[in-house]
Amino acid sequence: MDKPKPKKSGRRKSRAVTIDEVAALAGVSPMTVSRVVNNHGKVRDSTRERVLEAVRELDYTPNLAASSLAAAQHTRIALIYTNPSGAYLRELLVGVLRVVSRTAIQLVVEYWDGFDAEAERKAARALAQKVDGVILPPPLCESKTAVAELVRAHVPVVAIASGHFSEEISCVRIDDFRAAKEIAEHLIGQGHTRIGFIKGRPDLSASTRRFEGFKAALRDAGLDFDAALVQPGDYTYRAGLKAAEKLLGQRRPPTAIIASNDDMAAAAISVAHRRGLEVPRDLSVSGFDDTSAATTVWPEVTTIHQPIASMANTAIDVLLRGIRRKDRSTRVLVDHVVPHRLIVRESVAPLPQRR
Structure with missing residues (x-):
């Protein structure tokens, strides 16, 4: 009696996915895939989305030229x-x-x-x-x-x-501005209007851009910006603990918190649990970066994949x-x-x- 053939895995593990495979799945040429991945040349938005979807589905990482x-x-x-x-x-x-x-x-x-x-x-x-x-x-x-x-x-x-x-x-x-705006819009779309924000390091432009994106989402939704719902942070877990304590200790605490990275989001969830709050029933929390910190806590964190x-x-x-x-004099x-x-x-x- 013949043994049943093992089922094939949906993801290739034995070798790297090639640009030709991405092109075939997206229905475009390898050159178009290269343009999208390397952000070179003009590509239609609909085509770009098809290529990016194929990149995500195949978990494609561009090889060095x-x-x-x-x-x-x-x-x-x-x-x-x-x-x-x-x-x-x-x-x-x-x-x-x-x-x-x-x-x-x-x-x-x-x-x-x-x-x-x-x-x-x-x-x-x-x-x-x-x-x-x-x-x-x-x-x-x-x-x-x-x-x-x-x-x-x-x-x-x-x-x-x-x-x-x-x-x-x-x-x-x-694009840190656009990414932060998207995650804020997601929370607003869930009905949250009182959203806390934990900032990143003040000496980094990425931190500034994420904060600006958050404020832009509030503005576009017609929501007032409340400085009392903003706390400083420095991308560390300890900073997230301190910021979340201040946010949740207010007389009218936020119903959602956006942390500028996953470490601080994980800290915010910890503070919520310590205060007897259930996430996400009583408090929604989101992070940024999609590092392992986002999936080693409960519940796992909604975040921006960088x-x-x-x-x-x-x-x-x-x-x-x-x-x-060869010519290093010109950059x-x-x-x-x-x-x-x-x-x-x-x-x-x-x-x-x-x-």
């Missing part, structure tokens, strides 16, 4: 970090290690936590002597001292997750192109805006009519 792979031989790239979110850092390292494991790139990892401007200047000057390119994730992506020193040494630099395009270095980022690992992949691609250029800067998406989970529910 063949020309860039050639530049990877014996190349040393530095990743400098001081990010307070361990979940964010893990996602970033996954993306970087995924690339270096299949190329000849040598990865140099440096930890610059607690450096003042002079320490950053000295560290950047020393680093420029031993690497070919540098990746700067937040918050160092907007360190004027480090950037100035590396640019002066003609070392290609790519910032990840900066809130705006820099005139000094290349950037790989999402493709951090894929952004790291793209950042290395941009770096290798810059390293390959070619790239502003690569990658698509984000709203991930709806169990932490958000419609506002009960009794409110």
